[in-house]
Amino acid sequence: MIPAAAVAVPVRRTVTLAPVLLVAPLVAFMLIFYALPLAAMLSRSVSDPTWTLENYRRLAGDTVFLRVFWTTLRTALAVTIGALLLGYPVALAMSRLRRTAAGVVLIIVLLPFWTSVLVRSYAWMVLLGRKGLINEVLIATGLTDTPLKLLNTSLAVHVAMIHILLPYMILPIASVLRQMDEALPRAAAGLGAPPWNVFARVTLPLSMPGVAAGVLLVFVLSLGFYITPALVGGPRDFMLSMLIAQQVDLLNWPYAACLSATLLAATLLIIAVFQYLPGVRDVLKTVPR
Amino acid sequence: MNIGRFWFTTLWVFVLLFLALPIVIVALLSFSSASYLTFPPPAFGLRWYEAYLGSREWLASTWLSLGVAGCVVVLATTLGTLAALGLTRLRGATRAAVAALIVSPLIVPGIIAAIGIYYAFSRYRLVGTPIGLVLAHTCLAVPFVVTSVSASLAGLDRRLEQAALGLGATPWGTFRQVTLPLISPGVLVGALFAFITSFDELIVALFLSGSGAVTLPRRMWDDLRFEIDPTIAAVSTLTILLTAAILGGAHLMRRRGLFAER
Amino acid sequence: MDAVAVPVVAKTVEFQGASVVLTGIEKRFDTVGAVRGVSLTIGAGEFLTLLGPSGSGKTTTLMMIAGFETPTQGDIAIDGSSIVTLPPHKRNIGMVFQNYALFPHLTVAENIAFPLRQRGVDRVTRTRMVSESLRMVRLPGYEARYPRQLSGGQQQRVALARAIVFRPRLLLMDEPLGALDKQLRESLQLEMRRMHADLGITFIYVTHDQEEALTMSDRIAVMNEGRIAQLGTPEDLYDRPCDRFVASFIGESNFLSCIVVGTEGNMVVGDRGGTILRALTGSLPSAGTEATFTMRPERVRFADAQFSTTRTNRVWATVTETIFAGERRRYLCRCDGGASIVVKEPSSTTTRRRMEGERVELIWSISDTVVV
Numbered sequence: 001m002i003p004a005a006a007v008a009v010p011v012r013r014t015v016t017l018a019p020v021l022l023v024a025p026l027v028a029f030m031l032i033f034y035a036l037p038l039a040a041m042l043s044r045s046v047s048d049p050t051w052t053l054e055n056y057r058r059l060a061g062d063t064v065f066l067r068v069f070w071t072t073l074r075t076a077l078a079v080t081i082g083a084l085l086l087g088y089p090v091a092l093a094m095s096r097l098r099r100t101a102a103g104v105v106l107i108i109v110l111l112p113f114w115t116s117v118l119v120r121s122y123a124w125m126v127l128l129g130r131k132g133l134i135n136e137v138l139i140a141t142g143l144t145d146t147p148l149k150l151l152n153t154s155l156a157v158h159v160a161m162i163h164i165l166l167p168y169m170i171l172p173i174a175s176v177l178r179q180m181d182e183a184l185p186r187a188a189a190g191l192g193a194p195p196w197n198v199f200a201r202v203t204l205p206l207s208m209p210g211v212a213a214g215v216l217l218v219f220v221l222s223l224g225f226y227i228t229p230a231l232v233g234g235p236r237d238f239m240l241s242m243l244i245a246q247q248v249d250l251l252n253w254p255y256a257a258c259l260s261a262t263l264l265a266a267t268l269l270i271i272a273v274f275q276y277l278p279g280v281r282d283v284l285k286t287v288p289r
Numbered sequence: 290m291n292i293g294r295f296w297f298t299t300l301w302v303f304v305l306l307f308l309a310l311p312i313v314i315v316a317l318l319s320f321s322s323a324s325y326l327t328f329p330p331p332a333f334g335l336r337w338y339e340a341y342l343g344s345r346e347w348l349a350s351t352w353l354s355l356g357v358a359g360c361v362v363v364l365a366t367t368l369g370t371l372a373a374l375g376l377t378r379l380r381g382a383t384r385a386a387v388a389a390l391i392v393s394p395l396i397v398p399g400i401i402a403a404i405g406i407y408y409a410f411s412r413y414r415l416v417g418t419p420i421g422l423v424l425a426h427t428c429l430a431v432p433f434v435v436t437s438v439s440a441s442l443a444g445l446d447r448r449l450e451q452a453a454l455g456l457g458a459t460p461w462g463t464f465r466q467v468t469l470p471l472i473s474p475g476v477l478v479g480a481l482f483a484f485i486t487s488f489d490e491l492i493v494a495l496f497l498s499g500s501g502a503v504t505l506p507r508r509m510w511d512d513l514r515f516e517i518d519p520t521i522a523a524v525s526t527l528t529i530l531l532t533a534a535i536l537g538g539a540h541l542m543r544r545r546g547l548f549a550e551r
Numbered sequence: 552m553d554a555v556a557v558p559v560v561a562k563t564v565e566f567q568g569a570s571v572v573l574t575g576i577e578k579r580f581d582t583v584g585a586v587r588g589v590s591l592t593i594g595a596g597e598f599l600t601l602l603g604p605s606g607s608g609k610t611t612t613l614m615m616i617a618g619f620e621t622p623t624q625g626d627i628a629i630d631g632s633s634i635v636t637l638p639p640h641k642r643n644i645g646m647v648f649q650n651y652a653l654f655p656h657l658t659v660a661e662n663i664a665f666p667l668r669q670r671g672v673d674r675v676t677r678t679r680m681v682s683e684s685l686r687m688v689r690l691p692g693y694e695a696r697y698p699r700q701l702s703g704g705q706q707q708r709v710a711l712a713r714a715i716v717f718r719p720r721l722l723l724m725d726e727p728l729g730a731l732d733k734q735l736r737e738s739l740q741l742e743m744r745r746m747h748a749d750l751g752i753t754f755i756y757v758t759h760d761q762e763e764a765l766t767m768s769d770r771i772a773v774m775n776e777g778r779i780a781q782l783g784t785p786e787d788l789y790d791r792p793c794d795r796f797v798a799s800f801i802g803e804s805n806f807l808s809c810i811v812v813g814t815e816g817n818m819v820v821g822d823r824g825g826t827i828l829r830a831l832t833g834s835l836p837s838a839g840t841e842a843t844f845t846m847r848p849e850r851v852r853f854a855d856a857q858f859s860t861t862r863t864n865r866v867w868a869t870v871t872e873t874i875f876a877g878e879r880r881r882y883l884c885r886c887d888g889g890a891s892i893v894v895k896e897p898s899s900t901t902t903r904r905r906m907e908g909e910r911v912e913l914i915w916s917i918s919d920t921v922v923v
Contacts, residue, residue: 021385022375026368026431030390034428037409038402061372107537108305110314112538116489118506121514123311126522133314167306180507197291219473224398226492231513241400248404248496260401267398451619452652454639456713457669463640466665470656 007110042264045257053072056257065259075157075229076222080169081219082162084211092203094170095177099144106174113167114199121231124160127152128232137153152234160232165221172284176210177203209279216274216284220267292339311530319522337523347508347524354505355490357419361426362486366480368427376435377442395432399492407496417499425497426487432456433486434479437460474542481539485532489511568753569720571616571628575624578611585611587777589625598747598754600764603774603899604800609757611724612774616755617779618642629721640669645714645722649729653698653708657795659685659709660694666717684712686745704735711743715750724756728763740766761801765789771796789847791831795923798845805851806923807844807866811836819922824888828864829849830920843923848893850919853905854912863914868892868907880904884913 030263045055076280094105112120120181129134135147150156179188184206188198226241233239274280318434319332338422341347376387394402406425407416445468453463498507505528509521571593578586586608592690593599601609612622614625618639626633653662663684664677671678685691688708698706709726712724714899728736744767747754764771765785773780773788773796781793792798795806802823809821811827818829822843830844854865868884871891875898882894882905892913896902905911 019375020383024375026372027387027390027433030393030428030431031426033409034394034402035390035404038397038405040410041405044408052486056333067519080447086300086304089297090304093298093301098315105305108309110536111533114485114532115312115529116491116532118489118509119315119529120311120489122509122521122525123315125513126314127311137425142497163307163311163510166304224400226400227510230430242417244400245403256404260404262402263398265534267396271396286479399917445651446650448648448650449653449654451617451639452646452648452666453654455617455642455644455646456621456666456667457640457642457643457717460638461668461671 027279042257042261044253045261053253055188059258059262068238068240068243069238069262071238072223074153075161075237075239076219078158079161080215080219082158083166083169084215086162087166087214088173088211090166091170091173091177091207094174095180109167109170112163116163117146117227121160121165121228124156124163124228124232128156128159151232154234154237155228156232157237160228163220164228165218165251168217168221170215172217173207176207176213176279180206209277212274212277212280213284214266216271220270223267223270224263229275251268315522316526316529318519319526321519321522323336324489337492337519340518340520341523341527346503347505350505350508351491351505353419353502357422357426357502358487360419360423361430362484364423364427364464365430365434365483369479369483370430370438370472370476372431373435373438373442374438384510391435392432394429403493403496406493410497416497417501419502419527421485422494422502422504425493426490427483429490430483430486430491433482434476437479437482438472438475441472445471478539478542481535485535489528489532552720556741563766567596567718567720569723570595571753572626572628573612573616573756574626576612576615576622576627577613578608579623582845584777586615586622587778587781588710589774589810591772591779592751593755596751596753598756598767598769600756600758600768600771601774602758602761602764602771602800604759605774607774608777609759609774610725613725613755613757617644617646617723636923643717643719643854645717645719647710647714647722647724647727648728650708651698651727653710653713655693655698655708658694658699659690659696661699662698662709663716664711666712670717675831680716681712682865684691684716685709687715688712688742688748690918697869702730704739707731707739708742711746715752721753721755724754729758729760731733733883736763743767759850765801773800775800776917790919791921795843795845803848803893803895804845805848805890807886807888807890807892808841811840811842813838818917820896823866826866827889828866828920829917830864831918833923836922842922845923846915846920849879850896851892851894851913851915852896853894854914862922864917864918865912865914866892867910867912870905870911873905874906875904884911886913 094102130147138144185198186201188202224241229237229239230242244256246261319337410416410421449467450463453467494504495509512521556736573589573591576586576589590611603609617623627635660681663681667677688711690708711814725865728739771788772782781797790799798804810822812820813837815891819832821828828844836842866886867884870882871885872883880893882896884892
């Protein structure tokens with residue numbers, strides 16, 4: 001029997017180098033072509049002409065900025081609420097349908113999702129133009145004599161943005177509803193609750209993580225939206241992203257950088273706050289794409 | 290059916306129509322024979338498809354977008370797959386930091402990323418070049434690749450790799466014969482998303498295209514701002530079909546599960 | 552705690568097994584010592600089982616032999632040469648996992664041929680060896696199936712075929728039968744025992760199921776909290792457990808505590824509230840200390856004047872519970888001193904079943920009593 005005294009053997013170090021080597025190319029790539037460019041641009045907000053926070057101070061009193069910021073906020077809010085009101089019923093219906101029917105509805109929800117934002121915005125230009133479908137129908141049915149100005153209005157921006165962002169609201173809610181235990185609403189009904197109460201007291205509260213995730217996605221995306229407001233909006237729908245683009249065209253980098261930093265900060269802040277709500281993080285992970 | 294049920298059903302059917310209608314309209318418009326934006330179209334024809342196919346500029350942009358997207362697929366899939374493999378083996382703060390960097394393009398608003406890239410790329414002299422577009426689009430596409438491959442890897446049983454090693458396969462042999470075949474669906478889905486991300490991308494292209502590298506979305510945008518004729522409808526319909534086919538395929542693949550039946 | 556001689560097992564073929572020596576193996580995860588000071592010599596061709604509850608370190612030890620964990624201290628030698636610095640794919644050891652780890656994207660034949668491909672075996676030979684192994688595990692003709700088309704037992708047999716097809720000298724198995732139902736498990740246990748005899752290679756088997764260990768092994772190393780509690784043949788461990796843990800983990804045991812009065816030769820004499828008991832022992836506890844005597848339930852009988860009085864221990868007790876369990880009867884009895892004793896006797900129409908509340912004298916042989 002070999003004595004139990006340990007024979008000293010040098011411990012073989014497990015190779016932890018390999019994973020670092022695997023991620024290094026991508027990390028280097030993204031630092032060079034994404035992160036550093038972003039950082040360099042943003043630093044123009046505090047480095048021009050010398051290190052200073054002057055630009056931000058001016059921003060606080062800048063009426064143009066404040067007006068645009070307010071426009072962006074209220075548009076985002078309106079779009080989010082609209083998407084919630086229209087999207088929740090669809091998600092609810094999806095969760096109640098049988099597999100094949102639910103699959104069809106899913107495709108209908110995903111199809112516009114798969115179309116580029118540009119094409120969808122263009123579609124609304126077609127629908128809302130003076131000779132567009134809506135006006136033709138209104139004239140044909142005699143509801144109006146002359147074509148209404150529907151395009152380049154706030155209405156157009158809201159409707160188009162809701163249309164484009166609706167799937168981002170529907171998918172998280174549907175995902176949560178689908179995973180909900182079917183026995184719970186049945187138990188509530190069995191205990192004597194009428195359908196509305198079952199919904200209000202059981203289904204709705206349990207779907208909150210999905211609602212929160214959807215609200216987060218739609219609101220954050222609305223804040224930074226550019227293409228749609230630029231195409232279908234009017235002068236009163238000048239969003240923050242458009243202001244930024246305009247300033248870059250004028251080569252006004254410090255100002256553009258300030259605006260960008262503000263928008264980015266607002267986005268990150270909202271995301272951070274929402275991440276701490278219970279259940280939201282898990283829902284965001286399960287949403288496809 | 291009671292009254293509540295009726296209104297509920299009406300509501301969600303209406304929303305579905307609302308979702309689908311605009312796209313259907315665009316498709317119908319592309320077959321219109323009129324030369325201006327009007328609905329309903331007076332007659333049907335393939336006039337605008339001919340206009341698209343006969344236009345040198347439109348075709349050049351199409352080829353450019355396809356070429357850029359192709360390069361992006363190769364670059365993003367390679368970098369992204371490697372990174373996903375490394376990411377699963379990292380822990381703690383390093384992992385969180387790397388993951389945050391990789392996912393950041395999904396979080397940073399498009400306009401900010403676009404002008405940041407534009408800011409640096411003008412100094413790199415990459416504006417108006419296809420290469421600049423490839424590099425920028427790769428950054429935007431990579432999060433999708435990494436997410437998809439990571440999901441595949443998460444479902445991969447570690448013991449399969451251990452079994453392969455124990456049976457005598459070298460670490461590289463294990464990767465080639467066991468890991469790669471089993472994550473290939475994830476890699477493929479990621480590649481498809483990378484393609485679409487690049488092909489449909491507009492905001493970065495607005496700044497980076499310049500005059501030398503006008504992508505298809507960028508040309509559509511210019512056309513929309515300045516002269517609206519239904520050629521755009523034809524182009525849109527074609528891109529809708531392409532995108533739907535690719536993403537529909539990816540969707541089906543994901544439904545099929547982790548490994549394909551041979 | 553080690554049996555002095557490594558038992559020689561009769562083989563139908565000559566020894567092709569590897570000898571394995573673990574010396575002072577330790578494995579620490581952060582501050583948790585999963586394996587502490589394990590030393591073990593496994594003979595060529597032996598069937599050795601690492602037996603223990605979860606967390607005892609048995610799987611970690613196996614993983615270190617396989618190469619998927621590195622010992623923080625100590626050495627592992629196979630056939631005399633140290634393998635601690637060898638990566639797993641160079642160790643040439645067969646391995647079977649609990650969840651089989653069959654490659655889902657390959658057919659049964661491709662799975663089994665996998666190790667042969669890595670070793671550069673040509674296609675013709677591969678095909679032949681694959682059908683041979685499939686015949687050996689009694690699944691002929693299953694080459695073209697995919698793992699998901701097989702039942703649990705079939706998958707396990709394919710995993711086994713894959714692990715031995717390249718003729719390793721050592722086979723490691725990590726609870727391979729854990730996911731199967733009882734009957735399947737028992738028939739596969741017998742098959743593995745048969746394969747071990749046919750192949751002549753060394754088997755190291757990990758399980759928490761003591762019945763399985765007792766059935767299949769040449770020797771068993773019982774592990775607890777990272778150390779080997781006892782190493783020996785199944786009979787050694789069953790009849791002479793060295794401590795309370797081994798006595799309760801393997802089979803069922805009764806425990807009686809008493810005060811040591813003295814020794815007589817290799818027996819210890821203990822006093823339990825007036826009753827004198829004797830037990831066999833390896834160590835000699837001093838008078839006045841407390842000792843625990845243990846005996847197996849099936850060795851305890853009701854006194855029917857069948858035993859001679861000198862070589863037995865006797866206590867009086869009252870039956871508190873009787874259970875009929877098919878092939879045997881099980882009684883729970885309370886001794887006068889307060890302790891409970893379980894008695895198991897084969898059920899039979901000729902012996903009388905004892906009633907609850909009945910006063911009985913329990914009697915068992917001294918050679919069945921051990922100090923732990």
